[in-house]
Amino acid sequence: MVDIEKEIRDFIVDNFLFGNREKLPDDDDSFLQKGFIDSTGILEVVNFIEEKYGIRVEDDELLPENLDSVRCLTNFIVRKRGVRV
């Protein structure tokens, strides 16, 4: 779980903050409210977690409770992997 959190943070820093780690939000901060992810950015996040963790994000799972913070994403990935196993 710690690894997943770190990997998500790294992805956010690399792809949305372009290496500026100082601007990294706290784990519970909403990506939406922080304003650095738009409607296409969220699809990049989805592509990343699908490829990285071998899970399929269904259209009805594209919701803030699953995707809108580092914590939400981590819990979602853990949950999905658990279901898959």
Added chain:
Amino acid sequence: MLVADFLYNSAASYPEKEFLVWRGQRFTYGFMMQKVDALAAGLVVEGLAAGDRVGLCMGNSPEYVLAYFAALNAGAVVVPVSDQTNSRGIANILNDCQASLLFIDHTVLSSILEVVSEIPSLRRVIVVRKGSSTEKEAEEWIGRFPVEHPGFLDLGQVLKESKGKAVPHSTHEQDLAMILYTSGTTGSPKGVMLTNRNLVVNAESIVQSLRLTSNERTMVVLPFYYSYGNSLLTTHAKVGGCLLIERNFVYPNLVLEGMVREDATGFAGVPSTFAILLNRSDIRKYAFPKLRCVTQAGGAMSPKHAQELAQILPRADIFIMYGQTEASPRLTCLDSPDLLRKPGSIGRSIPGVRITVRGEDGTPCATKEVGEIVAEGDNIMKGYWGDPEETARVLRDDGLHTGDMAWMDEAGYLYIVGRKSQMIKSGGHRISPKEIEETILEIPEVHEVAVVGVEDEILGESITAFVVPKGPCVIESQIVQKHCMERLSIYQVPRKVIFLDELPKTATGKVKKHELL
């Protein structure tokens, strides 16, 4: 008729009718009119005069609508600024138009604090918080904002302290109502000057084309600070319709749920909105029994998407519209019955607009011959603010030269084939490659750069920068992107940076951008 009259007339006809729905709160025409009058009076007390420029740096909210109509009511000129603009961009726009007053969302307040001392014309900054326009929440906010900066006020406070109706200004149809900044071919954004007349006739024409009535309940995910979002605001205020306001389209399923919950009759998007709806949302699982009017602007709809959308929404009329900010903004409309009959078309001119397709020498093209779209009508802008040269380049004796290349069939339907300029269209944004190139060239290690739009399924085009470094030094793509992010809006940051040893060029040294695609 003035833009502000749309709200006055609808408030007089439908005082109890919903105008705005926002996060479960409902705002009637009567309520909004009362608040608009109060705020306009407050603005006059703060020294706002007719013709003064008022910046609106806010996301979609009832407060945006309130500030918009209050500024117009006070005779001022509204200058919307994207809340995604960084401090340098905000300062450039406000300095260019010499704004004297600014409304700003508290969420982006830090952007203005960084640069406020560099904007000498700015006398007042009104900070807007969610709920500032409702009395209960305004009461809660008053006094919470520490007014440490001279000239900074809280919207709730301005409203509370305001008394009575606004002093009427003698604004005329030909007076400016808005300056909308848009990317220019020369690099820096240009201020498109739109008069009350421009906006009013275009709103009337759109209402007629889309057959809008006071029964409309339209979901708005497009920002009001863009010309498309602005036209949703003006047309619905004109007919007495209701706007279901969303701030963004990040979670499309939430927007769809909101449409079902609120019995939405309308939805408006750009090509990327519909690509996301069709490819990454649950749209097929919902029923929209009341949905009547779906509009797309910012590009033609691909035949594949048109067919899919028509199947999913069999009861809705789907309209494709074309225009540009300089036209207030609409020029053409493809009516629903023609969507599948004229695939890929952007339709015919709307009432009051005359379109011709012209060749390089200015003569009209033959049927199906490709040329530049030239438009005439009362909706065409007055010009670019403080830029007579650029104005003269596009506003000529035969009309507005749009820079869009197209052909027209024998029935007057237009088909766009490309653009004369190298502007990039990405996710509904019109983006100047030159502005991004100039920014990247500020990096000391960069020798040359060419920025192009690469075809993208969702965005239409995504930005790619081809960079030639100086000598053997190494730069990482992230350095280029970070540099851009700090200086440009987020949608202007290249998605991809590719390093080359040299750029392909013509014999005269001009970069052959088409070879980079």
